[in-house]
Amino acid sequence: MKTAEKLLDAAELRMRRGGYNSVSFRDLASDVNIKSASVHYHFPTKEAMTISLVERYSARIFEQLDLRSNKAERPEDRLAAFSAVYEAALKHDGAVCLCVMLGSELPGLPQDLQAVVKKFFEANIEWVAKALPSGLSTAEKRRRASTYVAAHQGAMLMAVAVEDYRVLGGLGKTLVPSMLR
Amino acid sequence: MKTAEKLLDAAELRMRRGGYNSVSFRDLASDVNIKSASVHYHFPTKEAMTISLVERYSARIFEQLDLRSNKAERPEDRLAAFSAVYEAALKHDGAVCLCVMLGSELPGLPQDLQAVVKKFFEANIEWVAKALPSGLSTAEKRRRASTYVAAHQGAMLMAVAVEDYRVLGGLGKTLVPSMLR
DNA sequence: TTGCATATATCTATCTTAAGGTAGACGAGT
DNA sequence: ACTCGTCTACCTTAAGATAGATATATGCAA
Numbered sequence: 001m002k003t004a005e006k007l008l009d010a011a012e013l014r015m016r017r018g019g020y021n022s023v024s025f026r027d028l029a030s031d032v033n034i035k036s037a038s039v040h041y042h043f044p045t046k047e048a049m050t051i052s053l054v055e056r057y058s059a060r061i062f063e064q065l066d067l068r069s070n071k072a073e074r075p076e077d078r079l080a081a082f083s084a085v086y087e088a089a090l091k092h093d094g095a096v097c098l099c100v101m102l103g104s105e106l107p108g109l110p111q112d113l114q115a116v117v118k119k120f121f122e123a124n125i126e127w128v129a130k131a132l133p134s135g136l137s138t139a140e141k142r143r144r145a146s147t148y149v150a151a152h153q154g155a156m157l158m159a160v161a162v163e164d165y166r167v168l169g170g171l172g173k174t175l176v177p178s179m180l181r
Numbered sequence: 182m183k184t185a186e187k188l189l190d191a192a193e194l195r196m197r198r199g200g201y202n203s204v205s206f207r208d209l210a211s212d213v214n215i216k217s218a219s220v221h222y223h224f225p226t227k228e229a230m231t232i233s234l235v236e237r238y239s240a241r242i243f244e245q246l247d248l249r250s251n252k253a254e255r256p257e258d259r260l261a262a263f264s265a266v267y268e269a270a271l272k273h274d275g276a277v278c279l280c281v282m283l284g285s286e287l288p289g290l291p292q293d294l295q296a297v298v299k300k301f302f303e304a305n306i307e308w309v310a311k312a313l314p315s316g317l318s319t320a321e322k323r324r325r326a327s328t329y330v331a332a333h334q335g336a337m338l339m340a341v342a343v344e345d346y347r348v349l350g351g352l353g354k355t356l357v358p359s360m361l362r
Numbered sequence: 363t364t365g366c367a368t369a370t371a372t373c374t375a376t377c378t379t380a381a382g383g384t385a386g387a388c389g390a391g392t
Numbered sequence: 393a394c395t396c397g398t399c400t401a402c403c404t405t406a407a408g409a410t411a412g413a414t415a416t417a418t419g420c421a422a
Binding site for chain 2: 017018019021022096100101103104105106107108117118121122125143144146147149150151152153154155157158159160161162164166167170171174175177178179181
């Protein structure tokens with residue numbers, strides 16, 4: 001596998017566990033058995049690397065959302081697909097969504113990075129809003145979608161904090177009815 | 182006001198904006214017009230200071246929860262009080278809950294600090310669980326309470342990220358019915 | 363085929379900045 | 393005299409970043 005990809009893998013894992021400031025080029029370098037200075041060959045700065053990382057992560061999430069929902073027609077099935085994607089990510093990697101970490105640190109992050117993180121959240125809200133019943137107004141859809149996304153982000157955070165992954169699992173059951181009502 | 186309190190105020194604001202790693206003794210010192218070495222007179226280490234901070238913060242939150250709910254008997258009113266406390270905190274300070282920040286960085290924090298942050302989350306879940314209708318089983322109460330707390334934590338995060346505080350405002354309306362059903 | 367040139371990917375060595383923390387002096391109030 | 397709160401000066405560690413040397417593989421021309 002290419003070194004750049006390996007670096008992104010290492011960075012993703014670390015960042016999803018400890019956030020932007022917990023990741024150092026030295027750690028990443030030792031993860032892939034090179035020296036920290038060599039990391040700059042692949043990514044000029046830490047900000048640039050993280051932007052690449054968010055973009056790769058975002059693409060993967062939306063790919064999976066499409067995959068899991070392409071046969072789902074009913075709103076409740078599409079919402080369930082959304083939950084499933086994040087539940088799978090949490091369980092598979094034992095770490096929260098990358099943008100939960102970056103979102104919480106947002107004001108302290110470099111400008112351009114802030115922008116791509118915000119874009120990720122907006123895209124999530126839009127995806128969920130589109131999944132909601134067509135009878136609702138645009139504003140109401142957006143309100144509910146924000147709630148739904150927020151609940152998932154928060155649930156991942158709590159699940160790791162209290163070490164109980166069921167927090168995320170219980171979400172759909174509890175939340176979906178209020179989304180469709 | 183005492184210097185120690187002023188330091189905690191400064192630390193709280195900074196930590197709620199940027200997390201544990203974004204706070205330095207030098208910044209805090211300059212916030213209250215002393216030198217960074219003097220901070221160690223009031224708090225021996227950064228970890229100790231942050232533990233004090235979380236304890237002060239936790240006490241304040243639960244004080245306000247009791248205050249806003251002492252006349253509330255019905256579950257929906259007590260849940261509304263919970264939402265109101267965090268909405269007020271978000272709007273007043275323009276920053277998320279302290280433990281959203283610390284919770285997201287949890288694995289990278291010093292051990293003793295981790296413990297008090299977890300305790301805060303547990304206490305929140307318990308408070309909400311107690312507010313739920315008495316007809317529900319203990320397990321079901323806990324599941325719903327976790328969801329409710331998680332949704333609020335996530336909503337604060339998203340509200341700041343997408344710069345739209347209504348994300349938190351809309352929570353109660355959307356969520357409370359599913360809590361009581 | 364030989365031989366030089368270029369691109370790729372890494373290295374060593376070093377710089378600068380900032381962090382948490384410590385030791386010990388100093389001055390003001392009791 | 394003693395305590396409180398602050399100071400100056402310093403230590404150690406780690407971070408992001410840069411410069412320039414080095415090795416290897418690829419491509420191309422004589």
